[in-house]
Each structure stands twice: as C-alpha cells, then as structure tokens.
Amino acid sequence: MRPVSDDVSDSTHSAGPSDLSGPTEAIALSDARGERPELVAVSVDFCGEIYHVTPGEPLIVGREGGLAIDDNPYLHRRFLQVSDHDGLWWLANIGTALTATVADEQGTMQAWLAPGARLPLVFDRTVVWFTAGPTTYEFDIMLQQAPFVQVAEKANEGGSTTIGRMTFTPDQRLLVLAMCEPVLRRGRGAGTIPSSADAAARLGWTLTKFNRKLDNVCDKLTRSGIRGLHGGPEKLAVNRRARLVEYALAARLVEKSDLNLLDAGQTSVQRPQADGLR
Numbered sequence: 531m532r533p534v535s536d537d538v539s540d541s542t543h544s545a546g547p548s549d550l551s552g553p554t555e556a557i558a559l560s561d562a563r564g565e566r567p568e569l570v571a572v573s574v575d576f577c578g579e580i581y582h583v584t585p586g587e588p589l590i591v592g593r594e595g596g597l598a599i600d601d602n603p604y605l606h607r608r609f610l611q612v613s614d615h616d617g618l619w620w621l622a623n624i625g626t627a628l629t630a631t632v633a634d635e636q637g638t639m640q641a642w643l644a645p646g647a648r649l650p651l652v653f654d655r656t657v658v659w660f661t662a663g664p665t666t667y668e669f670d671i672m673l674q675q676a677p678f679v680q681v682a683e684k685a686n687e688g689g690s691t692t693i694g695r696m697t698f699t700p701d702q703r704l705l706v707l708a709m710c711e712p713v714l715r716r717g718r719g720a721g722t723i724p725s726s727a728d729a730a731a732r733l734g735w736t737l738t739k740f741n742r743k744l745d746n747v748c749d750k751l752t753r754s755g756i757r758g759l760h761g762g763p764e765k766l767a768v769n770r771r772a773r774l775v776e777y778a779l780a781a782r783l784v785e786k787s788d789l790n791l792l793d794a795g796q797t798s799v800q801r802p803q804a805d806g807l808r
Contacts, residue, residue: 570674570675575670575671576597577720591611592605592607593606594607597669602665606628606662609623609660610622610625612651619673620651621656623646623648628662630660631660631779633780633781634653634655634656640780640781642773657780658670658671660776661723666721666723666775698750698783702746704733705733705740705743706747707789709774711732715786726744744770748774759774
C-alpha cells in the first residue's frame with residue numbers, strides 16, 4: 531500500500547457520504563425564547579493532551595497542524611478539521627483518501643466520514659477513529675453544554691436492546707474481537723490492526739476459515755446498511771479490516787472487558803448488548 535497524497539484545501543465541504551446510523555432518539559436543548567445559544571467551548575483530547583479550539587481558528591488534525599498526530603507517511607498532512615460555522619462546531623474530512631469513523635461516547639450513534647464530508651458536533655463527547663497504513667488512531671472531541679442530550683435505549687423484559695438488533699455467532703464475535711484486540715489492549719491513542727494471518731493464528735484457525743468468516747461478518751454488516759466494508763479489490767484487504775475495527779469500536783460491539791474471551795479460549799458471549807448491532 532502506498533502512502534496517501536497530500537492534497538487538501540483550507541475550506542470545509544458540505545455534507546457528503548457520511549453514513550450516519552444508529553437510533554435517532556436525541557433531544558435538542560434550545561433556549562426557551564427560541565434564541566440561538568452562544569457557541570459553546572470545544573476541545574480535543576489526544577492521548578491525554580488537550581487542545582482547545584478557538585472560534586474562527588480551525589484545528590487541523592494530521593501530520594501537520596494544530597494536532598500533529600505523528601509522522602506516519604500514510605497520513606495526510608491535513609486530514610480532519612474542527613471549526614465553527616453557523617453557530618455550530620463541525621468536524622470535516624478535508625483529505626482525499628482516508629476516512630474516519632465518528633460516534634458518540636455510548637456508541638448509539640455512528641457515522642462514516644468520507645473525504646469531503648462534514649458532521650456537526652452536538653454531543654458532549656464525540657469519539658473519532660481513523661486508520662492510516664497499519665495504525666488506527668483515536669481521539670475525543672468534547673463540548674461544554676452540548677446542544678443535544680441522548681435518551682437511554684429502551685430494553686425489553688430480558689434486558690436486551692430492541693433497536694437495530696443483530697445477532698452474531700460465537701465465532702463471528704471472536705473474529706471481531708481478535709481484529710480489535712491490539713487497539714483495545716493499547717487503550718486510547720493509537721494501535722495496530724493485525725493481518726488476517728495473525729488474527730487467524732490468534733484464534734487457532736486456518737487462514738481459509740478466517741477469511742470465510744470475515745466475509746460473513748462484512749456481508750452481514752453491509753446488509754444492515756454499514757458502508758465501507760465492500761467495494762473494489764483494494765477494499766477487500768487492509769481497508770476492509772480497518773473499517774471493521776473502527777465500526778466495531780464505535781458501535782461498542784466489543785470492549786476491553788471482552789478480551790478474557792480470547793485469553794480463555796471461550797466461544798460464547800455473556801454480555802447481552804455485545805451480541806447486538808445498535
């Protein structure tokens with residue numbers, strides 16, 4: 531895989547193919563008199579370092595800019611931008627090759643931010659994942675007095691979610707967990723995505739079995755409306771695995787507490803919500 535080109539402009543773009551999915555139960559907090567509230571404060575947390583964003587002065591995320599991630603040659607010099615417009619804060623993808631996965635802290639809302647797309651920042655904490663080469667990065671965007679609050683998901687008598695539910699087989703769950711293991715163990719910041727061969731070895735599977743089950747997981751998610759898991763030949767390798775890891779983390783399909791399933795060689799999942807796709 532060759533490094534991405536460096537090719538961005540300073541301007542944000544109108545909303546593009548951002549693939550917003552998840553329950554839409556959110557309540558806007560508006561002024562009782564119908565007046566537009568003042569722009570709230572926003573900051574970005576990357577590996578414990580806080581970057582405050584000033585209205586009229588966009589924060590650029592990439593190899594260069596206000597938040598210089600690292601010197602990864604697969605990363606755009608200028609990739610993501612946090613800026614204000616029309617009384618709201620926005621996250622824009624000002625790159626041309628890489629995408630980002632964006633979610634609220636609970637994983638009930640998630641979006642795929644393609645090149646040229648932008649999303650308003652409306653929750654008190656928004657989590658962003660993106661992959662450049664073999665490395666997946668994560669950072670948080672925090673709003674003070676966020677304009678939206680979330681309504682808790684309703685559960686049935688058995689305690690499982692009833693919104694957009696999808697059930698995975700035990701092997702499919704273990705496959706997703708094996709793909710996400712390095713990022714989950716590393717914690718927030720950056721982590722590598724294992725190759726298919728390494729993930730198969732971690733599970734004690736043949737590469738043929740792993741690829742077949744990876745196809746099944748990606749097909750299932752694609753049918754449910756998740757984008758970025760199928761496409762041209764290049765997307766059937768690194769890009770597809772990166773998108774799967776980002777989505778699984780964003781939708782909270784797996785969490786660090788699930789890693790004991792790999793360590794113990796278990797083939798079942800006890801946590802009800804981990805079996806569902808929200």
